[in-house]
Amino acid sequence: MGSRVIMPFRTDWKFVEGNYTGAEKTDYNDGHWRDLHLPHDWSIEKSFDPHMPYGGNQAYLPRWSVGWYRKHFNVEPSSPKQRVYIQFDGIHSNSEVWLNGHFVGKRPYGYVSFQYDLTPYIRWDEENVIAVKVDNTLLPPDRWYSGAGIYRNVWLIYTDYLHITEWGTYITTPEISPDEAKVSARIQVSNHYAHAVECTIMTEILDSQGQLKGKIENRITLAGLESEEIEQKTRVLEPELWSPDHPVLYEAQMTIYCDNTEVDRYRTPFGIRKVILDSQKGLLLNGSSLKLKGVCIHHDLGCLGAAYHDTAMKRRLEKLKEMGCNSIRFAHNPMAPELLDLCDQMGFLVVDEAFDKWKSLSYEHLYDEWWEKDLEAMLVRDRNHPSVLMWSVGNEVENQGQPSMLNMLEQLVAFCHKKDPTRPVTCALEPHNTPISLHDGPIEAKVEHTKLLAQRVDVLGLNYQEQWYEHYRAAMPDTLILGTETFPYYRGKDNRVKGYLSLNPWFDVANHDYVIGQFVWSGIDYLGETSHPSKGWSSGLIDTCGFRKPVSYLQQSLWSDQPVVHIAVFNDHMKSEYNPTWTMHWKSPTMEDHWTFPEYAGKLIRLVTFTNCESVELIVNEESYGERKLTDYPNHLILWELPYMPGKIRAIGRNGNQQVCEHELTAAGLPYALKLEADRAMLPADGHEISHVEVTVIDQHGIVVPNQDVDLSFELHGDGRILGIDNGDLTSDEPYKGKERRTHRGRCLVIVQSGDVAGELLLQASADGELQGEVSLKVE
Numbered sequence: 001m002g003s004r005v006i007m008p009f010r011t012d013w014k015f016v017e018g019n020y021t022g023a024e025k026t027d028y029n030d031g032h033w034r035d036l037h038l039p040h041d042w043s044i045e046k047s048f049d050p051h052m053p054y055g056g057n058q059a060y061l062p063r064w065s066v067g068w069y070r071k072h073f074n075v076e077p078s079s080p081k082q083r084v085y086i087q088f089d090g091i092h093s094n095s096e097v098w099l100n101g102h103f104v105g106k107r108p109y110g111y112v113s114f115q116y117d118l119t120p121y122i123r124w125d126e127e128n129v130i131a132v133k134v135d136n137t138l139l140p141p142d143r144w145y146s147g148a149g150i151y152r153n154v155w156l157i158y159t160d161y162l163h164i165t166e167w168g169t170y171i172t173t174p175e176i177s178p179d180e181a182k183v184s185a186r187i188q189v190s191n192h193y194a195h196a197v198e199c200t201i202m203t204e205i206l207d208s209q210g211q212l213k214g215k216i217e218n219r220i221t222l223a224g225l226e227s228e229e230i231e232q233k234t235r236v237l238e239p240e241l242w243s244p245d246h247p248v249l250y251e252a253q254m255t256i257y258c259d260n261t262e263v264d265r266y267r268t269p270f271g272i273r274k275v276i277l278d279s280q281k282g283l284l285l286n287g288s289s290l291k292l293k294g295v296c297i298h299h300d301l302g303c304l305g306a307a308y309h310d311t312a313m314k315r316r317l318e319k320l321k322e323m324g325c326n327s328i329r330f331a332h333n334p335m336a337p338e339l340l341d342l343c344d345q346m347g348f349l350v351v352d353e354a355f356d357k358w359k360s361l362s363y364e365h366l367y368d369e370w371w372e373k374d375l376e377a378m379l380v381r382d383r384n385h386p387s388v389l390m391w392s393v394g395n396e397v398e399n400q401g402q403p404s405m406l407n408m409l410e411q412l413v414a415f416c417h418k419k420d421p422t423r424p425v426t427c428a429l430e431p432h433n434t435p436i437s438l439h440d441g442p443i444e445a446k447v448e449h450t451k452l453l454a455q456r457v458d459v460l461g462l463n464y465q466e467q468w469y470e471h472y473r474a475a476m477p478d479t480l481i482l483g484t485e486t487f488p489y490y491r492g493k494d495n496r497v498k499g500y501l502s503l504n505p506w507f508d509v510a511n512h513d514y515v516i517g518q519f520v521w522s523g524i525d526y527l528g529e530t531s532h533p534s535k536g537w538s539s540g541l542i543d544t545c546g547f548r549k550p551v552s553y554l555q556q557s558l559w560s561d562q563p564v565v566h567i568a569v570f571n572d573h574m575k576s577e578y579n580p581t582w583t584m585h586w587k588s589p590t591m592e593d594h595w596t597f598p599e600y601a602g603k604l605i606r607l608v609t610f611t612n613c614e615s616v617e618l619i620v621n622e623e624s625y626g627e628r629k630l631t632d633y634p635n636h637l638i639l640w641e642l643p644y645m646p647g648k649i650r651a652i653g654r655n656g657n658q659q660v661c662e663h664e665l666t667a668a669g670l671p672y673a674l675k676l677e678a679d680r681a682m683l684p685a686d687g688h689e690i691s692h693v694e695v696t697v698i699d700q701h702g703i704v705v706p707n708q709d710v711d712l713s714f715e716l717h718g719d720g721r722i723l724g725i726d727n728g729d730l731t732s733d734e735p736y737k738g739k740e741r742r743t744h745r746g747r748c749l750v751i752v753q754s755g756d757v758a759g760e761l762l763l764q765a766s767a768d769g770e771l772q773g774e775v776s777l778k779v780e
Contacts, residue, residue, distance in 0.1 A: 003262050005158040009086065010038035011687065012071065015149075017042055019066040024098035024131040030070050037687060038154055041147040042067055044305025044724075045737050050532045057141050059527035059535040061305075063148040064139070069132040073156075077124050081161045083192060084122050086130065087115040089152035089336055092306065094135040100128055108370060110146060111299075111333035112377040115157075115166050119192075143356065144298050144331075145527035145536065147306020152336050160263040161192040162199060164254055165227065167380045171252050171270040172422055173239075181239040181272045183214060185232045185252055191222040200257040203232045208248055213237070241286045242271030242386040244326040247347035249386070269344060271386025277424060277459065279478040283516040291509055292349060292389075292517020293559040294327035295320060295541065296485060298526040299335055302544035303724030303736035303751065305527070308336040311690050312751070315679065317346055319542050320523055323552050324559030329484060329519040332356035332395040332428075334378040343387035350385070351426070351484070351519070353392035354378050358408065372415065379419040391416045391423055392484070396430035396463060401449050409456045424458035428484035431465055443468065447475045454479050459516070466508040467492040473514055483509065483518035488541060489551055489588035503635045506558045520555065521586065525730065536730045539586040543728035545749040546692070550591040550610075557610040557636050563660035565611040565653035568593050592745070594706045595665035600644035609638045613653030613660060621647040627654075668746075669699035671708055674765045674773025682778045683720075683754040683761070690723060690754075691777055695765055696747040706746040710767040714739045717762040719755030720779065754779045 014033035022028050043063035049055065052062055075084060088095070093110030096103070102121040107114050122128060136148045157166070168188030175182040185203050198221045205214035214234035222228055240248040249269050256264040276284040283290050301312045313336075320328070327349040330339075334354065343350050354375050375393070382388050393412035399405040409427060416425045429450075446468065454460045454476055462469075463485035472481065486505035493501050509515045525540040536544065541552035553566035568591040597605060609616045609628075616638055617627040628638050646667040653661040675698045680691040695712065697705045716722050724736050727744035734741055741748045752763055754777075761777040 003160070004163065004264050004266065007156045007158075009071075009154040009156040013038055013040075013150075014070045015040065015042070015067065017065055017067050020068055023068045023070070024101060024103075024133070026101045026129045028070075028131075033068075033070065039151050039307040039309070040069075040149045041151045041305035041307040043145075043148040044303070044307065047735055048535065048733055054140050056531045057143050057145075057528050059145045059530070060532065061145065061527070061535075063136045063141070063146070065136060065148075067134045067136075067149055069134070069150055071130050073128055073130070074126070075122055075124060075128060081193075083117065083119045083159050083161060083163070085115050085117055085119075085157040085159070085166065087113065087155040087157060087166065088150065089113045089154070089308070089338075091132065091134055091150050091152075092136070092146050092148055094138065096133045096135075098131045109374045111335075112374050113152075113334070113337060113381055114377060142528070144529045145300050145306065147300065151306040152308045153338070160256075162197050162222070162256060162258065163190060163264040164188065164256065164266040165190050169252065169254065169266060169268045169384065170380075170420075171268055171384050173272050173274075176239065176241070176272060176274045179238065181236045183234050183236060183252075183272075185234075185254070186229055187232065187254055188227060188229050189220075189222060189256070190227040191224060193224055195224045197222050197224075197258065199263070201230060201232070202255045202257065203234065204253045204255075205234060205236055206251045206253060207240070208250070213250070236272065239272045242273040242344075243285055244290075244347035244349060247271070247345060247386075249344060268384050269341075270384045271344065273386055275389065277480055277516075279480060280513065282480065282513045289513075290326075292327040292482070292519070293325055294329055294349075294351075294517055294519040295325055295523025296329045296331040296519045296521050297523045298331055298528075299333070300527045302525075302527075302546070303726035303749070305736070308338065309690060310338045310342070311680075312692070313339055314342055314346075315692060316524060316542065316546055317342055317348065319546055319548055320348075321346060323541070323548070323556035324561070325523070325555075326559075327351070327389070327517060327519070328523070329353065329392070331522070334382070337381060340382055340385045340387060344385050348387055349389040350387045351390045351392050351482075352378060352382050352388050353395060353428075354412075355393065356395050358394055358397045371412075375412065375415055376419060379416060383420045383423075388423065390459065390482075391420070391425045392461065393425060393427050395428040395484075397427070400429060401452050406452060406456060409453070413456060413458075426457050426459045426461035426482060426484065427453070428461045428463050429453055429465075430463040430485075443471050447471050451476060463521075464492055466505045469508055469512060469515060473512070479514070481512075481515045483515065485521040486518045487586055488520045488522075488539060489554070490585060502637065504554065504558060506555075507635075510558075525728070527730075530730070533731045533733075535732075538730045539588070544730065545726050545728040545747075547728055547747070547749075550593045551588040553593075553610040554588075554636065557612045560612060563613055563653055563655070565609055565613055565616055565651045565661050566593065566663050567595075567649060567651050567665055568608050568610065569595070569597065570606040570608070571597065592706065593665065594668070594704065595646075595649050596668040596705070596707055597644055598646070598707075601646075603644060604641050605644040606639070606641050609640065609651045609663075610636065611638065611651075611653050612636075614655045615653075617652045617654065618642075619650045619652070620645055666701075666703050668703040668705045668707075669701065671697050671705045671710065671767075671771055672700040673698055674712070674767065674771050675702070676763060676765060676773045676775035678752075678775050678777055680777070682780065685719075685754055685756055685758045685779045687754065687756045691752050693750040693752055693763055693775055694747060695743070695750060695773070697743055697767075697771065704746045709743045709746065710771065711742050712740065712748065712765050712767050714741075714750060715764045716752060717764070718760050718779070719757035720761045720777075721753050721755070722750060722763075723753040724751045725749065752777065
């Protein structure tokens, strides 16, 4: 017998694109296949194809093919009674798995995690071959870029024949007070022995410092070849409560002993927090009122495509945290489990969403057979995360209000309540999927229609319907509303969806207790859901490089408790991001946050200062243009118009007479050099970890030159590789893999990955042999 071992299973895979007969067999010759490490997205490696079918959905990156992965590995048993599992965090999509020529299983949905028992087919102390077929030929695809392949992490798990089932723990805290929190642990235990086994199951509750805070153990007997769920209860004295501002975690450590020998140990991080949905007061977290200041995100990581990388995702979340964001809606599918770990640790509340359109897309032919399995996979995997506030069973589903849709909604919500009765359930509802007669019809009919939907969910999730909140609430005085999608700059107007006002939708949250929050569409630009020449959605608060846009500071001024002031200049001459006509109302005015505008010499220039301060003073070249009070600008857009003069502009934010923050911009001169800055100057020699290198064109004073873009070439010296390269311009036809990129507004991003050898990585950049720059990374 032996305790659990979890091993990353991502190195030394072989891959080939194409459908090869017999590739699942052990003796198949894969010697000519490509060697690679996981996670892997084969679509992001390709050139853009403007003529591909459904190209706008998939960023014009071809993925309509079959791919095969194979890995040769040995298993040396630590005991004769050991079980071996493989866990895939996500494969897109329609995957089938074989071990040593034996079919292990299939999974059509590309976004859920799943596990297979390899034990019956393992060859102990011999070479084993696992083969994975990924079939992306089914059309139509998702509405956004999905990627292709084994794009999340893979794990090999060794357990005793007696062990806790994967995702088999369920931690709840049914009673919480300042003095103590009662903790309930439900534990699924599997006995793969043919005979009954007597054992002790002990659960220890550890705080963030590893100190023991609670303990309980039971002696049980499990029948042979059976699974059983047991419940253990303990308490934590003077608990520290989890919240976005204080994301403190505990760990439940479950251990199984047989004859005083440890045979399995399973760790479950969790948080203690108290959530109340009050029909009058809104959302209360740990007794305090809380508004969800949220964004929607898709799963791609820009130039990395769908291939998940924890460091890249953490960098993005740090940018969201900067602007005061405290919540994220996963659009529109379960995400990588590591993302939820980050949300637990960094303090983000999550709306965890299972499906998009239900039956309208590629899921249609699978739905009746698989929806329970896929929904359960999300629920049992994610239910211990304190970050998960709410489940969402769908987004913008068709036939809203029709009997078939209402019936399915009831089934999905009831299933969530059965598996996890501790969390509310919503479904994101969009007005264009209502009957045509309701689009611009009388508000009374729209209200009656929405009542049918609200009765079947715990929180009414609405996309782009702020203009009707008050009507809904008047008709349903006990219903709480959540803006599951809102515009990033404008608000819907009157009784129309596409008419809009320059009043941000956040005010519909702040001014109504029954509206518990908003999720801006979108927090980060993403690939897909567009039309040529664009490759993706460009109306986010952050671009695909992770660079914040000026409009993100408007959101920060609305959300953040810390003083902020930021200058954004309206530039009618600026090349705007391409947006299909149907997306124009997500777009904010063309704004830039620099002060290099020679085209405005001698002309008036318009700008805005985003702030949460009481007043802002604007100073240009030491000349004051006066002080303006925020109370005179109820939409938080303090507007200015003044003659453009090169030099320096400064905005000073004050509360009362005290200066609390400022923002300064300086006009740039001619390009002089390239500046390379790495977010991580030291990397482990593990062949996996990455550093983001921001590359900017600067003048002789170090000011970014935003208006003279250049073509850059890169060379990396040392044991490593350039994993991806991007400039945030979604209209660019340059591939994400390579060694060249044109800057966009004076900058671009290079992602460098370490190799397996310690030493130094030197990234050099040049432009036409004139501009030079470099950065050194240490690998150890």
